[in-house]
Amino acid sequence: MNRLLTRRSGVRLATIIAALTMFSVAAGACGTSGGGEDPTQTPVVIDRTVVVPQTVVVPQTVVVPQTAVASPTSAPSNLAPDPQSAPNTAELVAPNRVGLTMTGLNSAGAPDGPWGIAEGFFQPCGPVGEDIVCPVLAENWDVSPDLSKITITLKQGVQFHGGWGEMTADDVVWSFNDLISPASTHNQSGDYSANFGEMVKVDDYTVELPVSNYSVVWNQALFNTFAGANGTFSKKAFDEMGRDWALENVIATGPYQLVEFSPQEVVRLESFSDHHTKPAGMEFLNVRDVPEASTRLAMMRNGQADIADISLNRINELREMGFRTSDSGKASQMAVIFSGNYWEQHDYNCSVGQPSVSCPDLVPGNPEQVEVERAGYLHDENHPWIGEYGNEESMERARKVRRAMALAIDTAAINETLLDGLGWELFMTSFSTRDPNWDPKWEWEYDPDEAVRLLEEAGYPLVGNTRFEVNLFVTNHAGGPTGTAGEMQSVIGAMWRAIGIPTSLDRQDYAVWRPTVVERTQSQPFLSACGGTDARDSVPWDFPKGVAYTTLSRGGFSCAMEIPFVLEKHLEAATEPDRPRRIEINTELADYYAQEWLVPGIVVVPEPLVWNPKKIASWEMRANASGTHIVSLDTIVPAE
């Protein structure tokens, strides 16, 4: 009996030890960030202390590649796995948030344009650095001298998918007017309708576009897949088959036609052989929704996927396995936006006779000076980064505080550690260091000692551990709060804490935070690639900049500041037909940003796609500054 008990006890003990060991392993693994995403995580507002080592290795020089694509050094392609898909088919896996709802026909989030299914008037001619305006459905265009309308001649002989006939002005007019209709769910509908009226047919191949707010880049932004997403769809198919059918059977003119659409599952594309220019290179392309990052990585490694959206910190690892990357240039310029500097006193829209949220009953054409509500304009001791416009002492003090907070951020270390060195320098939002117009005089270096000196000089001595407190939010760019941007937020919070600025990390949902910038009540700094195309590194220097930093965007999104100088420069650039002069204007704006420290840059976060060279021979993406980085699917060249 005693032997039995001993044996039983021994077995029991062994089992318990084994169980505890396994449990420990499981618990330990749960605590590591293995690149997986927790799909059930709900963003919450948290306040936490982040421990950062006292010494951070900072490279003395940072080599910035001259090309827009992150350095594509890769191991031999024969190291990549053999693809499991058929020879004429490519499998692309990406998470749904990049637009895989794919509902087409001017619906919310539809990526018809970037994916080459639907086409608009223009598209970029090639990668970053080449001309952005290459006509697609437009053959000629003419802007009236008074800038009130644009007449566009359409390309003839353009065929719709599925044998639905030739595209004419009826289709173009109907598609655009549906997009800007009051009940439209296209998520750029407001952008288009704020600047243009309903399109009118002149003849079968000519349309007229009324303009309410002219911008010289109208054919580079909204009517161009570079940054816009209006497509032309078959009116005939819509009329005959109905809206529900047309939502899922997208009849357009692009090099890819939609074969099958299962929401949150797969979008099957087939090269359109009757395309008016050139059919897509890869005959079949399946775009699949795979939410889990680890799974996408696994699919690439075992050949189940040929193209994938992979976390930036795994890219180098995959390159060493023989994979290649392509980049459209849609890189997010992550910067600290010092909210609360609402320096404009009047709503510019009302001042020029345009109804706005500040003057909804204004009769168009009757200018009126209307003071704006700016509840976030809190130039007080608790918001030292906000200056009182017109009070030079206050402005100088706030400038010093903003500069100090910028100098306290080790941006090089952020790039090396969080982005595996794949990002590149950014010193202010809206202006790329890779642009030939960039001036090194705008550059600055990490200097926490100087930051402390500036804060002391500005009148914020250290009391205990605190000079003043800050609440730092992060938007959904660069992975958002649960991705790389969230890590940046934590690191910046720690760096500010190190110089006596305790920082709460605000992780509330973007949809809850956004109204504060729309209503101009936001007064806390946030981390963002703010301003739409302004903060895409691929946007040309001469693009009019800064709408979201002025009262021009009243009623809509803003970057939580309204700066008179930015308004002035934007208006100047938006109506300046001469490109060199627009470059000069924006260079003046860059000077201003550098001087005021309103939007100091952190790092540019690229968004390359990884692909298998045994499936794809080459993939040169067109330049892109749109809402998705999965673009130019039609330029894939299959491997032999």
Next chain:
Amino acid sequence: MRNFLVRRLGFSLLSLIGATFIVFGLSRMAGDPLYLYASPEGYGRTPEQIRALEQKLGLDKPFVVQYLFWWRDVLRGDLGRSLVGDRPVTRVISEKFGNTVQLALAGWMLATIVGIPVGVVSAIKRGTLWDYSARFFALFGQAIPNFWFAILGVLIFSVQFEVLPSGFKGEGFSIKHFIMPTIVVGTASMAGYLRMTRSAVLEVLDSEFVKLARSKGVSGRVVIWKHVLRNALIQPITISTLLLAGLLNGTLVAEAVFAWPGLGRAMLEAVRANDFPVMMGGVLFFVIIYIVFSLIADLLYAVVDPRIRYS
């Protein structure tokens, strides 16, 4: 029995209303649904567009009126249209639910076929290596996080050994695509079954009538199969319906990791996008499933155990 059913129906209705009301309220508090239609850094919507969309989506009415209107439409069989895809919610649910059912059923079958017999063996061979192994397995199954287990499976079987696919459901019925998701879905339930069955069998094994049977010379095999199991399996069998209901509602992690196109993922995306018609339709659907299955469990209990009578 009739009174019992009427009472259950009343409570079920209350649960239904409560759950949908809470989700309805939360979806409104989670932010402006119209935000979905504005590009994140775009101009937004003009006041005219906002008015038109609010009318289209019924957001111009008071909250309670919106909720009542929703119930009116539900009773007519209309769950509304998805904000994201502008597709009927009934269609969204019907497209995805079949995939979830397949996965949940597979996991449930695995859990039942393995969990119950192993639990019985563990109890009968109490104190032996069989028992300790089974209990270790139960501890492992209940302690291990689903998502970690799933990712580990992908790493080992898809990447290292390349014997199973990393994800998707496959064309038609592909057994290879079912293996890992089924194991992930079924493991925790299997562990639960095992422990429950073991406890139940142990309890019955120690009961007086079993001792009497043994003392009368009834063989061990007959004691187990005829006397013990019939009594011990009452609880596992009745719990199995609730387990199935739980699996139907809870395959989200497996669906996310293995890119399984089920209703759980559809609901997750609806929550992300604040697509409240899909959220409401999904919650209604899941609550009804749970109500029905719990009623079946209670009725089954009365059928299996003659001592139970509802009055």
